[in-house]
Amino acid sequence: MSSVLFEEPGPKTRARHRTWAVLGSIVILAFLALVILKLWTEGAITPDKWSFLTMPSILLGLFEALLSTLFAAAIAIVLSVVFGLIFAAGRLSRVAVIRWPSILVIEFFRAVPLLLLIFFIFLVYSDVLGALGSLVISLMLYNGSVLAEVFRAGILAVPKGQAEAGYAIGMNRGQVLRLIQLPQAIRTMLPAIISQCVVALKDTALGFTIAYPGFVREGELIFTSTLYNNPIAVGIVLAAVFIAINYSLSRLAVYLEGRQRAKMAGQQGMDQTASTTEATDANTGA
Amino acid sequence: MKPSTRRRLFRAVLYVIFLVAVAALVIVADWETIATNFLDLGVAAEQFPTIITTAAKNVVIYTFIAFVGGLILGLTLALMKLSPVAPYRWVATAYIETFRGLPALLVIFGFAYAVPIAFTEWNPPGGSTGAGLIALIVVSAAYIAETIRAGIEAVPKGQVEAARSLGMRPSWTMISVVLPQAFRIITPPMTNELVIIIKDTSLLFIAGMALGDRELTTFARDAVSQHANSTPLVMAALLYLVITLPLTRLVARLERHNQRSR
Numbered sequence: 001m002s003s004v005l006f007e008e009p010g011p012k013t014r015a016r017h018r019t020w021a022v023l024g025s026i027v028i029l030a031f032l033a034l035v036i037l038k039l040w041t042e043g044a045i046t047p048d049k050w051s052f053l054t055m056p057s058i059l060l061g062l063f064e065a066l067l068s069t070l071f072a073a074a075i076a077i078v079l080s081v082v083f084g085l086i087f088a089a090g091r092l093s094r095v096a097v098i099r100w101p102s103i104l105v106i107e108f109f110r111a112v113p114l115l116l117l118i119f120f121i122f123l124v125y126s127d128v129l130g131a132l133g134s135l136v137i138s139l140m141l142y143n144g145s146v147l148a149e150v151f152r153a154g155i156l157a158v159p160k161g162q163a164e165a166g167y168a169i170g171m172n173r174g175q176v177l178r179l180i181q182l183p184q185a186i187r188t189m190l191p192a193i194i195s196q197c198v199v200a201l202k203d204t205a206l207g208f209t210i211a212y213p214g215f216v217r218e219g220e221l222i223f224t225s226t227l228y229n230n231p232i233a234v235g236i237v238l239a240a241v242f243i244a245i246n247y248s249l250s251r252l253a254v255y256l257e258g259r260q261r262a263k264m265a266g267q268q269g270m271d272q273t274a275s276t277t278e279a280t281d282a283n284t285g286a
Numbered sequence: 287m288k289p290s291t292r293r294r295l296f297r298a299v300l301y302v303i304f305l306v307a308v309a310a311l312v313i314v315a316d317w318e319t320i321a322t323n324f325l326d327l328g329v330a331a332e333q334f335p336t337i338i339t340t341a342a343k344n345v346v347i348y349t350f351i352a353f354v355g356g357l358i359l360g361l362t363l364a365l366m367k368l369s370p371v372a373p374y375r376w377v378a379t380a381y382i383e384t385f386r387g388l389p390a391l392l393v394i395f396g397f398a399y400a401v402p403i404a405f406t407e408w409n410p411p412g413g414s415t416g417a418g419l420i421a422l423i424v425v426s427a428a429y430i431a432e433t434i435r436a437g438i439e440a441v442p443k444g445q446v447e448a449a450r451s452l453g454m455r456p457s458w459t460m461i462s463v464v465l466p467q468a469f470r471i472i473t474p475p476m477t478n479e480l481v482i483i484i485k486d487t488s489l490l491f492i493a494g495m496a497l498g499d500r501e502l503t504t505f506a507r508d509a510v511s512q513h514a515n516s517t518p519l520v521m522a523a524l525l526y527l528v529i530t531l532p533l534t535r536l537v538a539r540l541e542r543h544n545q546r547s548r
Contacts, residue, residue, distance in 0.1 A: 009370065017370050017371050020371045020374075021371045021372055021373050021374075024371060024373045024374055024377075025373045028373060028377055038404060038405060039404050042403070042404045042405070042406070044403060044404040095297055095300050095301070097300060097301055097304040098300060098304070101304075107531065107534065108527065110530075110534065111481075111526060111527045111530040111531050111534060112485075112523045112526050112527065113484075113485035113486075113487075113488035113503060113526060114485065115485075115488040115489060115491075115503055116488060116502075116503050116506070116519065116522055116523055116526065119503070119506075119507055119510075119519060120516070120519045120520075120523070123510065123516055123519070124323075124516060172289075202387075202388070202389040202390075203389070205389035205391050205392060206389075206391055206489075208391065209391075209492070216389070216391070216392060216395075231396075231399060231400040231403060232400050232403065232404055235392070235395075235396050235400045238392060239384075239388055239392065239396075242387055242388050242389065242392065243383065243384055243387035243388060244387075245387075246386070246387035246388075247383055247387050250383075250386070250387075
């Protein structure tokens with residue numbers, strides 16, 4: 001790991017680092033051991049607490065619940081991207097009657113907690129939309145507004161000359177936006193878009209509050225049953241699944257960012273100024 | 287047709303569509319139902335002053351606690367992640383990836399319900415709300431740590447080299463040269479983090495709260511079921527806007543300022 005903060009250490013520093021590493025490891029391992037020992041003696045993670053993992057019906061139920069969470073997240077993400085594109089274009093419009101409503105919508109839904117939005121939509125429209133619809137629409141409104149800002153930032157970050165070149169060959173504003181600015185914006189903003197998708201996926205857990213039969217809800221059903229009564233064990237399983245999914249998605253974002261930076265370094269000869277400024281942007285945003 | 291005429295015509299059509307849409311909305315919408323369900327002034331008046339003195343005040347207090355706690359823990363984690371001592375880096379990475387990968391709801395749930403089962407003597411100040419707040423600190427620290435790390439890495443290398451060649455110790459270089467510049471760089475993302483924490487305080491309801499501990503969303507939700515009327519939710523939304531909008535505007539201004547000064 002290269003760090004800007006530390007120069008090549010000498011023998012004395014290395015010895016000190018070794019001491020600290022050993023001491024730190026001991027403290028951390030002791031802490032972990034203490035926690036695990038405590039959990040064990042309180043009977044929170046003894047083998048019988050994990051027995052639900054051997055029941056095919058429960059595993060199937062968990063799997064189905066995970067699928068319905070992922071399903072809600074997938075619809076929400078697709079709708080958010082569409083919503084975001086429309087409102088980003090609206091906010092960049094030169095026509096005031098389009099721009100101002102777009103700004104209003106984006107700012108409103110970014111400022112209000114998602115949970116409040118979910119409660120509200122579920123309360124008012126649950127007859128029409130049901131739990132899934134309320135959840136998906138709320139997620140779309142919130143994440144779509146955030147994505148609209150991401151798209152807008154991306155479009156504004158595209159070098160001006162690109163749009164000017166488009167106009168110069170006779171494109172109109174819509175064409176410039178669609179064919180020139182947007183593709184470049186999406187490419188530069190892909191990491192941010194993916195992390196917003198991770199946020200949307202995590203927020204799908206809020207469906208729990210309106211009794212959407214998702215992953216968290218299913219977990220709760222298991223550990224509140226008198227048969228198991230094992231919140232810690234179930235919690236560890238739920239957490240592991242969430243972390244695995246979200247970690248791989250954020251790895252994907254990092255990978256794409258790295259690939260993009262490499263590509264930009266390759267283009268350096270072609271378009272020196274633009275790519276170097278963008279590379280520094282990517283650095284600060286990392 | 288000249289392009290400029292076409293553009294003017296297009297714009298006129300857009301205005302007409304907009305006006306028609308607004309008119310249709312005004313005509314179609316059932317104003318009476320909307321007014322009684324969402325804008326009932328009687329119900330609204332009943333929410334005062336508790337909605338301000340308790341609910342909004344608690345949002346601010348919870349945000350402050352979670353942000354300051356998250357900042358301290360996040361700074362520690364960021365420094366650990368950049369440490370030359372490997373185990374510290376591992377711990378920081380594991381922590382950050384864990385809590386960024388988990389829904390905040392699940393963490394609050396865990397701290398409020400699962401942890402007390404195993405650690406019976408663990409008794410956080412403030413009861414279950416306190417436990418939820420600790421969860422909020424733990425989650426926000428993971429995000430803040432990544433922001434701070436990005437800020438530290440964005441400080442030009444020459445700054446460190448200059449300080450080191452003047453004979454400053456690495457730790458003093460960090461405190462007096464790198465961190466002040468890093469915090470200036472990350473002011474906009476940090477403000478965004480603050481806005482996210484403000485909104486995440488609404489998740490604390492899952493921990494279960496006493497009457498005086500309720501924040502805006504919980505308060506509004508209780509009032510909704512009490513009056514069978516959605517007005518309190520609308521009020522809560524407006525109050526959140528009052529709190530967060532100035533902050534998001536500030537972020538936009540800071541970002542523009544940064545862009546210009548570059």
